[in-house]
Amino acid sequence: MSEFRVLFTDRKHPDLDIEREVLKGIDATVVDATDEGPDFLERELPLADAVCNQYAVLDRARIEQMKQACVISHYGIGVNRIDVDAATDRQIWVANAPDYCTEEVATHSLALILNLERGIVEYDRLYRGGTWTYDLGRPLHRISGRTLGLLGLGRIARKLAQYATALGYRVRAYDPVLPDEDFARTGVERAATVIDLVASADVISVHTPLTDATRNMINADVLAHAKPGLRVVNASRGAVIDETALRAALEEGRAVAALDVIASEPPSMDDPIFATPGTTVTPHAAFYSEEAYEELRRTVAENVVNVFHTGRPLHSVNSVSISRGIHV
DSSP states (O other), X not given: OOSOEEEEOOOSSSOOHHHHHHHGGXXXXXXXXXXXXXXXXXXXXXXXXXXXXXXXXXXXXXXXXXXSOOEEEESSSOOTTBOHHHHHHTTOEEEOOTTTTXXXXXXXXXXXXXXXXXXXXXXXXXXXXXXXXXXXXXXXXOSTTOEEEEEOOSHHHHHHHHHHHHHTOEEEEEOSSSOHHHHHHHTOEEOSSHHHHHHHOSEEEEXXXXXXXXXXXXXXXXXXXXXXXXXXXXXSOGGGBOHHHHHHHHHTTSEEEEESOOSSSSOOTTOGGGGSTTEEEOOSOTTOOHHHHHHHHHHHHHHHHHHHHHXXXXXXXXXXXXXXXXXX
């Protein structure tokens, strides 16, 4: 009989073959709750030694049901679906996969930026509607010398900064957490405030996690300081942008936007963002490549294995001190 019980609350991918292969390292029993309904999940949470989740919300009530779990390993970078404070109170590690899609999100963000800068999707819409002229795309500008503002300067934003610098952008960023040395190493200029960043930028790309401090960080007051024709790109978390304020800017022709994430996902097709002019939307797909998804799945399972081998996951979000059920 296996010593450890690993519960998967949900998954988007068709099987757990990759995860099972990794979990052979601790001879784990794998329990998949994906298609079993909420009652099954509630029954299994108290029995699990480790919990892996993708889209399920693990709030304090659910975490308090975890009587013997040592780790929650999340399929992704941002852990806003997990009450990290509640997990820490119960001395449960929260782990993520911080590196798996750095290249993918950076290149997707760049593609959205270039789409807006060159009017690609808008031209396509016009031509398919019978309008064959470049005039309606005006004004477009040469990229070299334009300013890209990055909200956040983590792994993905730094990769995007490399791409953008090679194209000729001046790159600035607002990230109050990072020390000046990190800005110096990347060659990215530091913006003093969000308003300072937006006021100087021709393009804004969002790369910050969703927290109480970053929710609605791009709001009406901030957008009021933007240059006319600001390009807004978001491949991070939808709620970092106040969508009501953004829609107003779009409807008034003060900005255009390309969004891989929106505040409510999955959206209904009558979500007003789809009817707002100047908007391109992709379905939270920036993270995706076959290679990235395989790396993600392996990392989620490796976090669990590492806890039971060493006492901590490979990539921890919180800090706890635990020993129950762990062989160090």
